[in-house]
Amino acid sequence: MDKKQILLAEDEFTARKLLEFQLKRLNIVFDSVETGSDALEYFRRGSYKLVLLDEYMPGLNGSEVAREIRKMDPTIPLLAMTSDPEAIPRLKEAGFREVFVKPLHGKVHLDIILGYLS
Amino acid sequence: MIILYSMIIIQLPELIGKIQNDLSAVGIQPTIQHTYTDPAKGCTIHDPDRIAQVLTVFFIQLESALQGRSCALQWDYQGGTLSATLQGIFPSERETVLSRTRVSLQCIGGTLTLEQEGCQLTLPLPTIPPPSRYPPKDPLEAFLETSSIEPLKNLTGNTSEGKHPIFDPTILQQACPDEEFSQQLLEDFLSHCKTLLLELEHLINHGEDLVKIHRIAHSIKGGGLNVGAFRLAEVARWMEQQAKAGKTEGLQKALHLLKDEELLLECAYREYYGQEANPPG
Numbered sequence: 001m002d003k004k005q006i007l008l009a010e011d012e013f014t015a016r017k018l019l020e021f022q023l024k025r026l027n028i029v030f031d032s033v034e035t036g037s038d039a040l041e042y043f044r045r046g047s048y049k050l051v052l053l054d055e056y057m058p059g060l061n062g063s064e065v066a067r068e069i070r071k072m073d074p075t076i077p078l079l080a081m082t083s084d085p086e087a088i089p090r091l092k093e094a095g096f097r098e099v100f101v102k103p104l105h106g107k108v109h110l111d112i113i114l115g116y117l118s
Numbered sequence: 119m120i121i122l123y124s125m126i127i128i129q130l131p132e133l134i135g136k137i138q139n140d141l142s143a144v145g146i147q148p149t150i151q152h153t154y155t156d157p158a159k160g161c162t163i164h165d166p167d168r169i170a171q172v173l174t175v176f177f178i179q180l181e182s183a184l185q186g187r188s189c190a191l192q193w194d195y196q197g198g199t200l201s202a203t204l205q206g207i208f209p210s211e212r213e214t215v216l217s218r219t220r221v222s223l224q225c226i227g228g229t230l231t232l233e234q235e236g237c238q239l240t241l242p243l244p245t246i247p248p249p250s251r252y253p254p255k256d257p258l259e260a261f262l263e264t265s266s267i268e269p270l271k272n273l274t275g276n277t278s279e280g281k282h283p284i285f286d287p288t289i290l291q292q293a294c295p296d297e298e299f300s301q302q303l304l305e306d307f308l309s310h311c312k313t314l315l316l317e318l319e320h321l322i323n324h325g326e327d328l329v330k331i332h333r334i335a336h337s338i339k340g341g342g343l344n345v346g347a348f349r350l351a352e353v354a355r356w357m358e359q360q361a362k363a364g365k366t367e368g369l370q371k372a373l374h375l376l377k378d379e380e381l382l383l384e385c386a387y388r389e390y391y392g393q394e395a396n397p398p399g
Binding site for chain 2: 011012013014015017018021022025056058083102103104105106
């Protein structure tokens, strides 16, 4: 099975479209979904180098998805996005290596993503 | 003699070390504590706004420490770059340009901890005194008074210092240089926003399901911040916080304000791109 580089889950469409645009420009191959349960389904079926999850999504949130992914693959890098700093302890506990506090202005997040992929 | 500290993004431990050394040389002992920990542990938080907040607290503390001394501190943090100038009598004159690194930030209880390259800086959060107005103000009015929303006069740019415009086109330009994509994203956001506002209106007028209101306000806030619609995002953030706190007070008023902001955003956006505004309604 071909390994895609990133699985992206973000329900807010402007953030998702912007990230998709930025990843495409960097020639990064990715799957993009809108819910936590879709992210889990894609992860079970696919193979990825990195997972980028929004925390606040309808249904399963990013932390819950991360815990499930950890059970299947304890080593895959998990990166979180949140606009709520109060969520940070929960995200750390769920096993995220990086937490990006939204909005993601600038390109620091892309540098960090590229760092993991290389 | 002038000592100029400048850096790209932040190299806080080194900067603080240099400032502390120079202050110590003239008999000032700043009360900033920092300790070293293993940099490999834990996850990294990327939050430019909070970092700016930590730096603000740090420099306010420094300014306080410098009061009555024969030196002056000027500092600024914009667009990820911190610059600080300390003027006074110091042992040497030097300029330091430091490189970009990762910074992590934690906020636990009343303390902010900033960690970088294995160095940790812990600062107490400033305490904000509770409002003592009597009679109590309308919560939305109080919010608008203290928030960074610009009064309704400018569409794009040209705002007072520290205030947000209705539409800041540079946000999308920085995120993606493709103007066609940016325009389409804005069109989609405006269209989506209208739908969300109708949903909000229904929710607020029929029982106020605060969980749903919170989710919609969160979505408008997030989208607004992404496309540079800061005023819209500010009002949505207020509504989000009210709903999260279980409060229904002011929601109706905030909804009207959101509708106004959405129309203004559309005008500002079309003005910027030289399009004719669609008549509202």
